[in-house]
Amino acid sequence: RIDRAFICTDFDCLLGNCRLSALERVESDHCPIMIEWGFEERLHRYWKFENMWFLDESFIANTSEWWNCQPRGVGDLFLFGQRLRMLKEKIRKWNKEEFRKVDVRIAEILAEIKMLDGKEEDGPISVEDRSRRDTLKYDLDKVLLMEEVAWRQKSRENWLKVGDMNSRYFHGVVNHNRRRNFISSLKFNGTPVEGQSALKAAFVEHYSAVFKEEKKVRPFPASYGGVTISDCERNSLVRQFSEEEIWMAVRKCRGDKAPGPDGFSLEFFKKCWDVIKSDMLKAFEDFFIKGELPICIAHSFLCLIPKKESVIEVKDLRPISLIGSVNKIISKVLTERLKPIMSKLISGNQFSGIRGRQIHEASLIANELVDSRRKSGKPGLIFKLDIEKAFDNVNWECLVKIMASFGFPPAFQRWIHGLVSSAHLSVLVNGEAAGFFKIGKGLRQGDPMSPFLFNLVMDVLSMMLERLRVAGLITGFCMDEGNRRGEVTHLLYANDTIIFCDADEDQVMNILATIICFQTVTGLRINVEKSKMHPIGSVDNPDRLAAMFGCGWSYLPTVYLGLPLGASPNSVSVWNPVLTRFQSRLEGWRGKFLSLGGRLTLASSVLSSQPLFLGSICKAPKSVIGKMEKSLRRFIWSGVQDKGRYHLVNWQLCKALKKEGGLGILDMASMNSALLSKWLWKFATEKEAWWRKMISIKFPNPSSLWKAGQIDGRIGCSLWKSIAKEESCFWKFAVVDPGGGAWVSFWQDRWNHGMTLGESFPRVAAASALPQGWVSEFVSFSSERGVSWNLPLILSLRGGLKERGVIYWISCQTFLLVRFHVVLAGLCGRRVQELASLYAQCTNACVARSFREWRISRSSQYGDRRFLRKLMDLLGCSFIIALLPMTI
Structure with a gap:
């Protein structure tokens, strides 16, 4: 890697297809470096729709004419696919004869502008020539924008919009990606293969074997034991497809994604929806009845993406399916129907693809479990499992049985089976399609439906591990290790699986046996060689335990889901x-x-x-x-x-x-700081979330449902302790809406648009017999009566505070015997006419002080006594009696 060649950016733009190779070392320790360009074979890359065509004013009208002039039939999916193919030929011909290459049009416009400029240098030019030059400049700007749109679409750079004349940048990205993705040679089973033709044959042979199912019939437990969907949800899944539903699915798909074999991007369907929607509805009706896709619709390309910088073997490539546009729209519609019920079906341990669950929640729970286990001093084990080619090995019959156990209607099962089983693949090798074969298993990465179906399959593993825990065959980590509360045996994010257990040989064997059963049922395979064991605490025999499982081991910290696990969150x-x-x-x-x-x-x-x-x-x-x-x-x-x-x-x-x-x-x-504070918001609002329940177990707070409990001791690897440091800043801007007050702490929550009552009146809160009471225990909210304060507030007061409350009530009736002059001498020296004035006007009296703190202003139309009585009527006599004297 130390032998390099340097090129300038202009060279990269001019000769973007250059290739760097190292020659043999003869005398020096360094390799001679050779740069080649123009080496690529003439590849037959598949046709792709160009979004820049929409910038031509005539394109939409031409598309409507081409589409409507084609022969119509019964309107099934096969005919729709054939009409797309014929439309593709019309567009290709139009692009060649009328639209032409953008760089050629730019060169022609520039040449004509140069000619007119030269003509002007020789003498004045006519008005027609000036108008022509202005038109050419306008056309040049338009064609340059088309060029920028084209290069942006090829670059797949979504962060930068067109319009800033960044064609040069997009061109550089395209060249960079082409060099990175180009495969000149590769090893298949240790044998090197070179040349485009040999690579195509080797890839087709390899992936034909990968997607071939050896065991079509697999055992499945008679009783799955999961939840089932309701009748209403079943009817929603198999209802008729509507125009609005299909259009919403099209709108949610990104329009600049790489297209499938038909070549049409989803942007075409968005812009030409009015042209094709009637035929699209007929195609969906055909799928509703038959539940399967014709080959022209089900055909997909397998695109090979490098996993790392240097690609040496076929395992260094990640296969991604580029499915056809109509196939993707159908899959997207079914996915949108499936999304709302996934959170009900999938266990809380799975965090991928479920609405309301996030990848960070899995990392948070994992770190809190490790932190609790470390502080308990009890040894334990963590297993990180590597599932080999996860999506590619899913057995279809197992998938259908899982869906049946969840209660999916037979029609929906038939649609899903038709989508996955009708797939045919061709492999893209350096942009050129190779082979055509039918697959016998697996879910295509790139299909919107695949992540959700994979979650259904992985839930089988979750169910098996949960049954082991219930039977006492494995013991997970607990949020509260002392009381064995909040036990967790595993966490899942798609195929990223982590298992927690005691450092016990029997438990390790039970987990291994469960994994073998899971492999047999679903077709998925755990690559134990790439899996890892991480001991926690004083584990006596980590080598033996890892050998029993068949994997390697290392101490924490490690990385889980791209985030640190077992590391100090404050570490640089x-x-x-x-x-x-x-x-x-x-x-x-x-x-x-x-x-x-x-x-x-x-x-x-x-x-x-x-x-x-x-x-x-x-x-x-x-x-x-x-x-x-x-x-x-x-x-x-x-x-x-x-x-x-x-x-x-x-x-x-x-x-x-x-x-x-x-x-x-x-x-x-x-x-x-804002992102960390968001966790406090989520904790306050997502009361039923599984991660929140776990945090509440570790950091209980019986006085408030909006905040976690106080955190003591060293941080360790707890992430929540770092989050909790943002609490003081967060609650400066957050207010709890009390609603009915049933779940809002009267003293500890900030529900009165200021400080908490416990902070405003600490002596009152300390004296209350209900320091953890809810607002509903103190206050009644009614649309008819408004706000009224309840009797338990008075009864909860202790000792002399209650006595002073009674004295205040008597004083409000002006029956209290008091020497005014003594009072005036001891307070502010102002003359008052009656006792009520002492409470309402005196600057040193606590009642007047409380009025100022609460921003209560006395109206001039009331006297002091009438003002206090009005206040008693408004807030409730019991509240005035009980609360005001306690601030003295």
Whole structure:
């Protein structure tokens, strides 16, 4: 990796298909480096719809004419696919004969403008020539925009919008991606294969074997034991497809994603919906009846994405399916029907693809479990499982049986089985399609439905592990290890599985036996060689335990779901991977291709993606924030992050909001604090969430349902302790709406738009016999009667406070014997006419002081006594009697 060749950005734009290779070493320790270009074979890449065609005013009208002139039939899916194919031929012909290549049109316009400019140098030109030149300039701007749209679509860069003339940047991204994805040679089972033809044959043979099902019939438990869906939910799943439902599914799909074999992007269906919608509805009616897809619709491409920088073997590639547009729309419609019931069906341990659950919740629970187990001193084990080719090995018959056990209607089962079993694949090798074969198992990555179906399959493992726990065959980690409360045996995020158990050989064998049963039932395979065991505490025999499971082992900390597990959240080292990715996204070649506005957009995009994933659950140290902001400043002003340049504007002003005169760059420290505070908001609002119940067990707070309990002791690897530090800042801006008051603490929650009552009246709260009482125990809210204070407030007061309340009540009736002059001498020296004035007017009296604190103003139309009586009628006599004397 130390032998390198350097090229300039102009060379990259001009000869983007160059390739770097190392020659044999002869005398030196270094390899000679050779750069080649023009080496690519003539590849037959498949046709793709260009979104730039929509910028031509005649395209929509032409599409409508081409679509409607085609022969119509019964309107089934097969005919719809054939009409798309014929439309593709019409568009291809139009592009070649009328629209033509964009670079050719740009060259022609520039040549004509140059001719007119030269003509003007020789003498005055006519009005017609001037008008023609203005028209050409307008056409040039339009064609340049088309070019930018085309390169952006090829680059798949979604953070930067068109319109800033960043074609050069998009071109550089395309060249960079092509070099990274190009496969010149690869090893298959240890045998190197070179050349496009040989690679195509090898890939087809490999993936034909991967998707071939060896055991079509697999055992399945007679009783699954999961929840079932209701009759109303069943009817909703199999209702007729409507135009609105299909249109909403089309709108939710991104229009610039890579298309499937038909070549049409989803942007085409969005822009031409009025043209094709009637035929699309007929195609959905055909699927509703038959429940299967014809080959022209079910055909998909297998796109190979490198998992790492250097691709050596076929396992270093990730296969992603590019499914056809109609197939994707059908799958999206069924997915939208399935989404609302997934949270009911899937256990709380699964955090992927379920509405209302997030990846950070799994990391939070895992770290809290590890923290509790460490502090208990009891040894334990963590197993991180690696599921080999997870989506590719799902058995279809098992999937249908799982759906039947959940109570899915037979029609919906038939639709799902038809979608997954009708798939045919071709492999894209360097952009060229190879082979055509039917698959016998697996779910296609890239299908909107696949993550949800995979969750149904993984729930079988969750059910098996839960049964082991109930039977006492394994013991998980607990949030409250002392009382064995909040026990968790496993966490799932799609195929990322982590299992917790005691450091016991029997438990390890029970887990291994369960995994074998799971593999037999579902077809999924656990790669034990890539799986890992992590001991916690004093484990006597980690080597033996790992050997029994067949995996390696290492001590914590480790990484789970891309986030630290078992590490101190305050450690700078957990941010090192983030800093590496952050700096790689601000590579120098990107800055040189971008305008200042483009660099600003990229900087904002990187700042809002890379560090905020970890920043959503860990507090970023000041040194880390300083390094990231330094790289950002240099990248924005100079285009590179390792070379300084004069900063034209103060950085604090750059971070200011645009409406305040700034550039709107995110303040990392403030955003980090806001993301951590969001957990406090989620804790207060998501009362039924599984993660919240776990946190409440570890940090109980009986006096409030909106806040977790107080946290004592050292932080360890607890993430919630870092989150809880934001509580004081969060509750300055958050107010609890009491509603009926049944779940709002009277003293501890901030429900009165100020400080909590416990903070405002600490002596009263300390004297109350109900220090953990709810608002509903003190106050009644009624639409007819308004607010009324309840008797338990008075009865809860202790000792002399109750006696002083009675004295105050007597004084309000002016029956209390008192020497006014003595009182005046001891207080403010002002003359009062009656006893009520003593409470209402005297600046040193606690009643008047309370009025000021509560912002209660006395109306001039009332005397002092009438004002106090009016206040008693408004707030309730018992409240005035009980509360005001206690502030003395």
